[in-house]
Amino acid sequence: MDSPWYISEVEILIRLLVALVLGGMIGFEREQHNHAAGFRTNILVCVGACLMMLLSIYGFSDFVNELNVRVDPARLAAAVITGVGFLGAGTILFTGKKISGLTTAASLWVVAAIGLAVGAGFYFASGAVTLMVILTLWLFNKLEQRFIRNKKSYVIHLICEDRTALMKTTQDKLKEHRATLHKLSLEDADGSRLRHVSDIDEKLIMITYFVDIERKQHDAMISLIHELKQVEGVRWIEYE
Secondary structure, eight states, X not given: OOOTTOOOHHHHHHHHHXXXXXXHHHHHHHHHTTOSSOHHHHHHHHHHHXXXXXHHHHTTGGGTTOXXXXXXXXHHXXXXXXXXXXXXXXXXXXXXXXXXXXXXXXXXXXXXXXXXXXXXXXXXXXXXXXXXXXXXXXXXXXXXXXXXXXXXXXXXXXXXXXXXXXXXXXXXXXXXXXXXXXXXXXXXXXXXXXXXXXXXXXXXXXXEEEEEEEGGGHHHXXXXXXXXXXXXXXXXXXXX
C-alpha cells in the first residue's frame, strides 16, 4: 500500500531491531565504564522510543479519515523527550566533590532521539548519530582526560587541634605535593568522627580540604596523606 499511514509488520520488526542494535552500541560503551545507565538501560530507552514513534505515526491510522480527528505524529515524540528528561535526572549525582552523571543523562536523551528517528524511518540519520555519539563518548573522553581534565579531585578530612600554625603547616604540605586547593571548610568535630580519637578532652576541629592532583601523580596523594598524618596535632585523617 502507498498510504503514508500504513507500515508492514516486517518493517515494524526491522525498525525495532535497528533501534535495539543502535541503542546497544551506545549502551555497551556506557557499561564498559560502569555508568548508571548501561547496556540494557540504553537498549530499553531506544527500543521504547522507537515503539512510541511507530505508535504515534501508524497506531492511529484507522482514525485518519474521521472528520473530527486530527492526527499529529509529533505529540508522542514530544512526550518521550520529556519523559527521558526525568529518567536522565536520576543518573545525575552530587558526591560532595563534583557533579557526575551529566554525560550519561545526555546520552540517554540522545538514545531516545535515535529511537524516535528509527521509528520514523530515518535510518541514515540514526546510524550517523550513533557513530557520532560513540566517538564522542569514547575518543573525546580520552582526549579530555589527557589534555583538559588531567586532574583528579579529592576530599581530605582532618581532625586536629584548633591551632592556626597547624593549618598553615598542612597547607604548606599541600603546596609541596603540588595539590591545588580550591576550597576548605572548618567545623567542630562531631561525635561520630570523635570515636576515632582516643583523647577527646580538648577541643578538636575538622578541616576539610577540597584539592586537585594530577592523575599521573597518584603516588603523590598517598605520600601527602602520610605526611599530613605525621603533622603534630593531627589526630585522624581520611580522604576520598
